[in-house]
Amino acid sequence: MHTLWDERFALRTDNIGSSAIREMLKFTSQPDVISFAGGMPAPEVFPIEKFKEACDVVLTEMGDNALQYGSTEGYQPLREMIAKNATKYGIQISADNVLITTGSQQALDLLGRIFINRGDRVLVESPTYLGALQAWNAYGVKYVTIPFDQDGMRTDLLESRLRMGIKFIYVLPNFQNPTGVTLSRERRKQLIEVADAYGVPIIEDDPYGQLRFEGEHLPPVVVLDDEMRAKEVPIYSGNVIYTSTFSKILAPGLRLAWVVAPCEVIRKLVQAKQGADLHTSTFNQYLAFEVANSQWMNSHIKIIRSTYKERRDTMLTALAKYMPEGVQWTHPKGGLFLWVTLPEGMDANIIFKSAVESKVAFVPGDSFHPLGGGENTMRLNFSNSKPEMIDEGIKRLAKVIKDNLKA
């Protein structure tokens, strides 16, 4: 029904339709559906007892401040902790380079707000993270895409894209959402060099960097950028804006993430954030500091890694066991997702409908392609289901695909 209100909405709202995934999740959340559709952490790894202790300490010792208004920049000890952790990776930053945001989604929104003029072109991987597309659509962005292979973004194609005039490059280098693929060290360097040559900044989104199950840790793009740059000042002043989150290492329900960037960018983000939500929950920032600022955190991350590794292994084994010939998938070395490619000509949206009837769900891959394509692809999440469910779910999904192949 078209109403008077529909006539009143701003032009930009034409571009902010509801996320296909979130709408889809609504009817895959029945308890008997095995869902590989969401991107949720395993609740089994939520450190509930640790949070209880932290709530007690924070409320008893700092209740007056933890429940009060806070600064837009974020809780200073938390910013300092993040800066200190970054220093461990070999990049020199101070708390002034850190902004706390209300989840990574807000970081993406604020970055869109401060950078994107209507019609600006942004380079994204195809497929890429849907939340970024959704954040930036509201600012009237135009997307330019670059494909991936098993080593991540095809940086050999980068120059051809940057010649189109690009506002910034958006990249998820580690265990990318949705593909699970990791950008190789050589390509990270190439990305930095080409971006630098064309004067185009990079936004590095790294929610899963600490969730590597195997292989060598690769330095974040921001760290390599700092290393490769002739330094005039000790504090980072390069070409990369980095964002990460507590959602995957503590709990998404806190809505806590952060941006690391040159100080001028942080200052502008702070101005934008003042208008957006004043500041992120003080209480949650105190809690996260209390929980994350301890040796315990390292052992906790190890538990998450081993939990997710087992689930990934189970999914890879089940895929090999049940999937018909012609179906391919990525082998992520960390993170939460893997990416399935069906035989050419199959439509994952049709498979989706039969799959839901068979009580198994995933996200059709076309959603992640800002310029279309990917109809024969799908994203599978392995972090949120227990191993026995993963095996059963892949079995169901394989049956649906086989039936569809026959038909």
Place this chain on the structure above:
Amino acid sequence: MHTLWDERFALRTDNIGSSAIREMLKFTSQPDVISFAGGMPAPEVFPIEKFKEACDVVLTEMGDNALQYGSTEGYQPLREMIAKNATKYGIQISADNVLITTGSQQALDLLGRIFINRGDRVLVESPTYLGALQAWNAYGVKYVTIPFDQDGMRTDLLESRLRMGIKFIYVLPNFQNPTGVTLSRERRKQLIEVADAYGVPIIEDDPYGQLRFEGEHLPPVVVLDDEMRAKEVPIYSGNVIYTSTFSKILAPGLRLAWVVAPCEVIRKLVQAKQGADLHTSTFNQYLAFEVANSQWMNSHIKIIRSTYKERRDTMLTALAKYMPEGVQWTHPKGGLFLWVTLPEGMDANIIFKSAVESKVAFVPGDSFHPLGGGENTMRLNFSNSKPEMIDEGIKRLAKVIKDNLKA
């Protein structure tokens, strides 16, 4: 220093300069300054023990869900509680009419996002809430202003303004920020009638409505609008969008507020919020529900009212005792602020500099005037200082004003 980054920022960022108040607060936060500048609740009324109990219950009984991703619309029991409370005031709404936001600031931002096209005119009281101006500046709004007197917005001037073509009317009917003034019942009705006649929606911002110290409770504009309307459907489908917050009745550190609106508006806000921060902290929503959904809440609000009443009384008494002739102030019947008018020709920004040297702070009133003016006005907050500090602070401030009058 102008840097490369400054060249990259989007056009809209020209309008999102840092809030004068927040910059100012930075140097008024030394412990020996008596500050009437902020808008902070009294930490003495934070229900710390109640929060401790709630943390324990939520983490023990619902930890898995409270720490997980949640829906963009908000925690369903919390939405239902808010809908039920609204029904008590005489307006029929369901949880579908409620959106949980990350503080009222986000509600204002999202409303700007869904309604304001660049160049749209919005009608605001002058002076008005700075946070609203800051939220909407980013969307390229133009302000049209309407003055106030002791009965609130001068609704007799409303038609002349609406003839200019107005996207929406923004009003704080109860104990307005910054003036402390309340819109009378007659003017509420006039506002509704004129807005309805011109087809212009109203945004009602009501953070302090429950903090009335004296006099008769006045129904929110949204409730009167519903009463005055010939109802075709039982669920509210009128012309008013209402927003309120837990910041002043529980704790601002939670960043929890809500919007009540016709369902079409809520749906559009939900789409905008998906891109802005996905959803508001699940954990904080569970906590707020646990704490607010009990009889205890009523007695807690009574404690806040009596605490703030004492502070307001102390401030009014001190103003009468210390201020020189020619200085006037409002007598708010609730809320957190009162408004001082200095003799014509005095400049509150000059007074501010001397005041800070004398270890007392306030906000110069010109900040609250989107089109300029109000140089001889100031906002005083009475909620955040203990009575003995209020007396001493007003004494210091009066001395600065007297010294300035003599000079």
